[in-house]
Amino acid sequence: MQTAVAQEITVEADKPGAAIRPTMWGIFFEDINMAADGGLYAELVKNRSFEFNNPLMGWTEHSSVPGNGNILVLNRGAENPDNPRFIRVTHYTDGEYGLSNEGFRGMGIKQGETYHFSIWDRPAAPVALRLELQNPNGQPIGSARLLLNPSTDWKRDTISFTATVTEAKARLYIGFEGQGVVDLDMISLFPQHTWKQRPGGLRADLVQLLADMHPGFIRFPGGCIVEGRDLTNRYQWKKTVGRVEDRKLIMNRWNVEFAHRSTPDYFQSFGLGFFEYFQLAEDIGAEPLPILNCGMACQFNTAEVVPIPDIDPYIQDALDLIEFANGDTSTKWGGLRAAMGHPAPFHLKMMGVGNEQWGPQYVERYKVFTRAIKARYPDIRLVNSTGPDPNGEKFDFLNDTLRKLHADILDEHYYRNPGWFLQNATRYDHYDRNGPKIFAGEYAAQSDKVVSVNNRSNWQCALAEAAFMTGLERNADIVQMASYAPLFAHVDGWQWTPDLIWFDNLRSYGTADYYVQKLFANNKGTAVLPLTRQGSPLTGQDGLYGSACIDSAAREIVIKLVNTTAQPQSLNIRLDGVRKVSSPARAFLLSAARLDAVNTLDNPTAISPVGTSIPSQGKKLASTLAPYTFSVIRIKI
Numbered sequence: 001m002q003t004a005v006a007q008e009i010t011v012e013a014d015k016p017g018a019a020i021r022p023t024m025w026g027i028f029f030e031d032i033n034m035a036a037d038g039g040l041y042a043e044l045v046k047n048r049s050f051e052f053n054n055p056l057m058g059w060t061e062h063s064s065v066p067g068n069g070n071i072l073v074l075n076r077g078a079e080n081p082d083n084p085r086f087i088r089v090t091h092y093t094d095g096e097y098g099l100s101n102e103g104f105r106g107m108g109i110k111q112g113e114t115y116h117f118s119i120w121d122r123p124a125a126p127v128a129l130r131l132e133l134q135n136p137n138g139q140p141i142g143s144a145r146l147l148l149n150p151s152t153d154w155k156r157d158t159i160s161f162t163a164t165v166t167e168a169k170a171r172l173y174i175g176f177e178g179q180g181v182v183d184l185d186m187i188s189l190f191p192q193h194t195w196k197q198r199p200g201g202l203r204a205d206l207v208q209l210l211a212d213m214h215p216g217f218i219r220f221p222g223g224c225i226v227e228g229r230d231l232t233n234r235y236q237w238k239k240t241v242g243r244v245e246d247r248k249l250i251m252n253r254w255n256v257e258f259a260h261r262s263t264p265d266y267f268q269s270f271g272l273g274f275f276e277y278f279q280l281a282e283d284i285g286a287e288p289l290p291i292l293n294c295g296m297a298c299q300f301n302t303a304e305v306v307p308i309p310d311i312d313p314y315i316q317d318a319l320d321l322i323e324f325a326n327g328d329t330s331t332k333w334g335g336l337r338a339a340m341g342h343p344a345p346f347h348l349k350m351m352g353v354g355n356e357q358w359g360p361q362y363v364e365r366y367k368v369f370t371r372a373i374k375a376r377y378p379d380i381r382l383v384n385s386t387g388p389d390p391n392g393e394k395f396d397f398l399n400d401t402l403r404k405l406h407a408d409i410l411d412e413h414y415y416r417n418p419g420w421f422l423q424n425a426t427r428y429d430h431y432d433r434n435g436p437k438i439f440a441g442e443y444a445a446q447s448d449k450v451v452s453v454n455n456r457s458n459w460q461c462a463l464a465e466a467a468f469m470t471g472l473e474r475n476a477d478i479v480q481m482a483s484y485a486p487l488f489a490h491v492d493g494w495q496w497t498p499d500l501i502w503f504d505n506l507r508s509y510g511t512a513d514y515y516v517q518k519l520f521a522n523n524k525g526t527a528v529l530p531l532t533r534q535g536s537p538l539t540g541q542d543g544l545y546g547s548a549c550i551d552s553a554a555r556e557i558v559i560k561l562v563n564t565t566a567q568p569q570s571l572n573i574r575l576d577g578v579r580k581v582s583s584p585a586r587a588f589l590l591s592a593a594r595l596d597a598v599n600t601l602d603n604p605t606a607i608s609p610v611g612t613s614i615p616s617q618g619k620k621l622a623s624t625l626a627p628y629t630f631s632v633i634r635i636k637i
């Protein structure tokens with residue numbers, strides 16, 4: 001079926017407009033939905049150092065004869081305030097005595113994979129540990145025996161072993177042989193095949209999904225997690241670097257945020273800390289964009305603020321972070337970066353001051369942070385909040401005030417229904433071209449409403465985001481960065497939906513929204529080209545949206561078209577300013593028959609790009625956009 005009259009779309013290839021920055025399409029990482037511990041950070045043992053509020057959460061004692069062993073939780077807080085707790089296990093010869101760890105909603109174990117076990121120990125006499133990976137029925141699916149020699153000091157012992165069966169809900173069992181007393185801490189298990197095979201590294205499949213997007217930047221570590229429920233619970237980057245055993249665990253603020261999605265075992269071990277975030281950014285070719293606490297706790301929670309006279313330590317954290325990322329190795333923080341294995345700088349160029357703050361308190365803190373950072377590092381570009389909404393009183397106040405103060409980059413957030421995204425494809429067409437740049441820092445179309453558990457990452461949402469993103473691209477002179485949020489969610493441990501990428505302990509998949517993001521990021525182009533229908537940009541006429549750019553390195557024109565209607569739409573695409581189009585155009589089509597269609601773990605690529613080609617005639621392409629389709633067309637010139 002074809003529409004009767006083909007509409008003419010014109011792309012003016014000889015009129016490149018705004019440059020599209022390499023940072024245009026990026027990713028937003030927050031440790032929400034078990035994105036770090038239990039997700040990207042490949043550690044399989046939950047509560048490995050017994051620092052959760054309940055020190056034995058995640059651990060189960062197994063005793064075949066009553067009284068044949070016991071556990072004492074000790075606290076050496078004065079001696080080791082960052083890792084105060086350890087356990088003392090006393091075990092006797094009769095029967096079986098051991099401990100098991102349940103992992104993060106189980107442990108994802110793969111047949112043939114090697115697992116690296118490590119433990120901090122201080123045995124009074126030799127102790128043999130029988131290590132077993134077990135399936136949910138308690139049957140072994142991989143085992144090893146580790147002898148711990150006596151020691152009066154803490155030492156680290158390790159052993160590696162291979163799993164015989166794939167199991168998504170395995171557990172780790174540690175059996176104690178014979179009689180003895182042993183102090184234990186930092187009990188850890190990692191797969192060998194982490195991202196880049198780094199010991200203690202990241203889950204390779206999840207990083208691969210990010211790398212495949214070729215993101216221009218990665219924002220970390222959030223999100224409200226930066227702010228904390230209160231200031232004590234805020235994210236402090238200095239506590240996330242150095243040796244993992246010295247990174248002080250705290251509760252994850254999403255642990256208690258939503259009563260209906262309570263996650264009592266959600267903490268932050270910081271095994272994935274600021275060094276690892278910078279390294280991840282470098283690995284995937286993304287500019288790092290750290291967001292720091294500006295002396296304000298989450299305003300949806302306590303809204304605690306640090307008084308301005310006491311704010312220096314917060315500002316010092318920001319200055320020291322720039323030294324950590326970029327400083328010479330002879331400096332304190334540059335030296336720590338080098339000691340952690342990265343003497344070369346991480347080339348930090350921008351930083352966020354505060355997450356989703358609002359009100360005059362934010363402006364006060366914005367001023368002192370900006371003054372201090374710009375005085376020392378004038379080239380660092382600062383990202384500033386415009387609050388949680390894209391309009392309304394909070395937004396208007398910060399938008400007006402920060403523009404008058406000549407802020408570098410304003411961070412706008414929009415969690416709205418698909419209709420809002422369609423209506424706002426023109427949002428930036430009338431923004432001040434000489435004001436601050438825009439970072440569309442958090443957005444996602446909500447199929448139901450914000451924080452509803454019924455939100456689905458369906459095709460209707462993804463299609464609306466694609467339409468909206470054509471408006472971001474058309475305005476690339478002021479919109480310089482954009483990222484969907486949140487990024488990750490564990491299917492058994494989430495608090496917030498929708499999310500870009502879902503995973504269980506073994507598998508992962510990108511949603512339809514992921515493929516929209518990926519298509520934009522992989523077809524970014526270098527400068528905007530005018531794309532018009534009857535002389536006007538294509539911003540929803542007959543349900544069609546579009547943008548175009550040139551990719552000067554590839555010598556290609558890239559056209560993005562979104563048909564949000566249930567009708568096919570015939571288009572004649574005329575390319576002005578080219579001599580002729582020499583070969584068929586390549587096209588990538590993303591579509592689904594139903595607007596409520598979704599990808600799932602079992603059908604992970606139901607909605608994913610399909611490659612095709614479009615014949616050209618002279619300077620023209622004739623294309624029919626199928627119903628509910630996002631198309632990216634690349635034309636060699």
Ligand code: AHR
Pocket residue numbers: 030032222223224225355356388442485486496
């Ligand atoms: O993305 C989830 C949350 O939404 C972020 O933590 C916060 O910045 C926003 O309110």
